[in-house]
Amino acid sequence: MRWSHKKGWIAALAIAAITLIILLLMNRPLICACGTVKLWHGVVQSSQNSQHIADWYMFSHIIHGFLFYALAWMIFRRHPNLQKWALPLAVLIESGWEILENTPLIIDRYREVTISWGYAGDSIINSMSDIGWMTLGFILAARFPVKYIIATAIIFELFTLYMIRDNLTLNILMLIAPVESIAAWQAGG
Known part of the structure; x- marks a missing residue:
């Protein structure tokens, strides 16, 4: 898919x-209320989670990029003249x-379940970084074979599941249809 195009990049940046x-x-606060900007913050149960450039959920946003590229490929693969809008569509969704x-x-x-x-x-810095992480995932999906992207997504999911008892799959499940036993396990029980 020929997704990379100057107009597409401009549209993505505008979005x-x-x-x-x-x-x-x-x-929304521009930066963490703590007054600092960290490249990485790794404590999930913390007031600084989702406040810095990268955290454990960055892996989920990279996977978003993988998924959005797959969606764009399905939508635009037969329409080469529209492929330049694949990245802006991904940025719009994210x-x-x-x-x-x-x-x-x-x-x-999130607080409830x-x-x-x-x-x-x-x-705001975390939200904008999340858009950047998704864009990175989109670019990686465009450049590497599907089997590597799928393997990377699985590794990210298993890694974050092991490290923080959470990942994109559980995050979606718990937002949509919370499971008490999973919530107890995630809480360390």
């Missing part, structure tokens, strides 16, 4: 910029999630 403005208008994720509806849902008790939403 990210609009997302930044929306998050600012939503009064940006939509970042906005929705920072609404009271999703923040409260996931291991993210006390979750207060993402800082």
Whole structure:
């Protein structure tokens, strides 16, 4: 798929910029309330989770990029003249999630049914980084064979499951249809 095109990159950057403005208008904090910006923050049960450039959930956002590339390939593979819009579509979907994720509806849902008790939403730097991680995943999916991307996604899922008892699969499951035994296991029980 010929997804890389100047107009597509410009559109993707414009969507990210609009997302930044929306998050600012939503009064999301620009950086962590702690006053610092870290490249990595690895403590999930912490007020600094989802506040810095990278955290354990970055792996999920990279997988988003893999999945969005697969979706774009299915939609655009027979329409070469539209393929340049694959990346902007992926950025639009990821940006939509970042906005929705920072609404009271999703923040409260995370607090109620996931291991993210006390979750207060993402800082803007984290949301914009999440869009960047998704874009990285999209680019990797475009450049590497499918078997490597699938293997990488499985490794990421198993690695984060082992390290923090959470991953993209469990995150989606627990948001949509929480399972008490999984919640207890994630809490260390």
